[in-house]
Amino acid sequence: MPSGLVALLDDVAALTKLAAASLDDVAGAAGKTGAKAAGVVIDDTAVTPRYVVGLSPDRELPIIAKIARGSLKNKLLFLLPAAMFLAALAPWAITPILMLGGAYLSFEATEKIAESLFGGIHHEEDVTEIKDPGELEKRQVSGAIRTDFILSAEIMAIALADLSERSLPMQAVVLAAVGIAITIGVYGVVALIVKMDDIGLHLAQRSQTGVQALGRLLVRAMPTLLSGLSTIGTAAMIWVGGGIIVHGLEEFGWSKIGDWIHDLALAAEHAVPFLPSVFGWIVTAAGSAIVGMLVGAPIVALIHRLKK
Known part of the structure; x- marks a missing residue:
């Protein structure tokens, strides 16, 4: 085999290894940064199903698809360039x-x-008072995309903060990967949730006794699932919000609150003989949630007063 061809094949092999390593790097970074945004993702998943309330069941999946497309547009066309601008210049x-x-x-x-x-x-x-189905659908989709923009901005900001030591091209690729993966994951789960009762009704009409029981269980579980998701989403929002504030204060040199929460978490880990890391995490989340409530309560009071 000519030496030039051997050298070319060696170069191709080296580039292939480099590309594979880069993909692994992107996947690892995307997974890590996406995990840090888990609280916002949970809330996004919990919030979205309410936007199909009052709409025809045969329009639920098309509406979720519209919201998902709007979410991708939010992340990739608006928030990603803004994030890159901040990373490069500010x-x-x-x-x-x-x-x-x-x-x-x-x-x-x-x-x-x-x-x-x-x-x-x-x-x-109360959007259910809108009688025109087209107008109702348009209103729900636009409202969902507006809400998604805020949550997506927070997801992208959390991800960007974890990528400060990476190059700008790598930051862009990871943010795009995080945005696409989270959008697919969130709206895939939302589609499954809003169709769970339909799946249950279909199973309940089957002839097998076990399948019928499963179908009835899915139908009965739907309200509990939505209520549970709402509760989990609220809890995730407040501990993630408080945690972000605590970490931000530490960045500005005000570490007393973070140290206090850290010391309490260590004390909990040492006091409990089993699953110490779990109890340490619970104390950390609770401390962050307390900070979140201390920040959120005055804002709620102010907004409520302004509305009056």
């Missing part, structure tokens, strides 16, 4: 923006908690 602004996002998450979660405890704080337009 990296100092990432932490304050993250803290603002954390304050927003804390406000949203605290408002939901206050609404469930006291009522009369959070008011939304």
